[in-house]
Amino acid sequence: MRKHLLSIDDLTRDDIERILGRAQSFAEISGRTIKKVPTLRGRTVINLFYEASTRTSSSFELAAKRLSADLVNVKSAGSAVDKGESLKDTVQTLSAYDPTAIVIRSPHVGAARLVARWTAASVINAGDGKHEHPTQALLDLYTLRRRAGALEGLRIWIVGDVLHSRVARSNILAFTRMGCDVTVCGPPTLIPRGVEELGCHVAYSLDGIEKADVIYALRMQNERMTGAFVPSLREYAARFQIDGRRLGAGQLLMHPGPVNRGVELAAEVIDSPQSLIVAQVESGVVVRMAVLYELLAGGGDPGDEMSSLPPALVRPESVA
């Protein structure tokens, strides 16, 4: 795996498989009384969040702590950013602490890629504007595979505000890379032009959604909407809300959160047994542990004592 995780495009299918497998190993640790291993002891992880976040920031924090890394949380409010410091200056200042990784959430597209140029640390994109959110896509894959068993061939409909959604972009890339058949659906004003080039189909109504195995609803991102993309949320809900009538028996429901209850999802489906929304949140910690481990700890062979030996002398019986 590369040094940074900036986009799902950075990952091959094998990389993704390895991260999902590793996350499964970390799930065992999360089930213990002492949910901590010393793997990243002595490493420093900086969480640099320029946007409000509950799930992503807290799960990255827990992930780093469960791997025994030292963690610094920097939020734009109350920091030097508030005083007008540029992103570059902030990153260079924080880099003086010699972090092993910087986790960056920014409202600006491409921010994570820029940060990677300014620091020697590994950079993890925790969401850059409406561009990408790769760890969300990974945790969605992990959650879905645990529930559905296999990803190959699953029919997934991503419904809602695709235009403003970084989750949608990362998930289209991730789902298609793993062999799923992806359809994006929403009002024409909320479907980006040329989205088909990512390898998905496009639908402008929910007709045909009954054929989906998974419905992935997106949040209406009112804070990113600078114009009138839909006549009203009520009308949007009438045409695109997933409710008890539209969620068929056997279909699974996902949503990256936070949910606008009564807009993209009706309350009755959020809490239904078909909903994976809570499981998605649970997966966040173990998948982010896996990403930190892959980037910071490197690959290698587990469970053996050949650390002081050259590769040619590695005991073959230990190679898993």
Added chain:
Amino acid sequence: MGEKVVLDAEDMRRTLVRIAHEIVEKAGGRSLAIVGIHRRGALLATRLRDLVAELAGEPVPLGNIDISFYRDDVGMRSPGDSPVVHASHIGFPLEGMTVVLVDDVLFTGRTVRAAIEALFDYGRPARVQLAVLADRGHRELPIRPDYVGKNLPTARSERVFVRVEELDGDDQVAIAEEVAA
């Protein structure tokens, strides 16, 4: 590279029976548990547990641990391989137990150090003992096994192969010749 077999299947069976007797004798009525270190250590631990339980006439809890996340060389290894990390499983309380850690080969002692650290994340056993099928020396840490199947004086450049039926189709311990300089 030629190989010299130092324990064949029958030797391995007899060795494990002897270790099982020693474990029971040394336990002196204390509560025993057997915990294997992935991968081959865990497989040998299963066999030892069965032997010990039979000799002791009572069930003996069995666990296994993976030490990947406890290694002290994290980040020093080159990326590329795709290691499989096995889940650890210790489904019984360790408090008050005499835990026998089981591994296939004892070498530098770093795996055992990591295993002890991992074990203590599950609880506080009364005592921890170490059983290994082969001790090839070259310790880098002050680790001493309580039960040794076979002492194998080796050169550092030699390779020790432990093969088990479950993974390799045969039980065998072999040493490969020294790598030519």
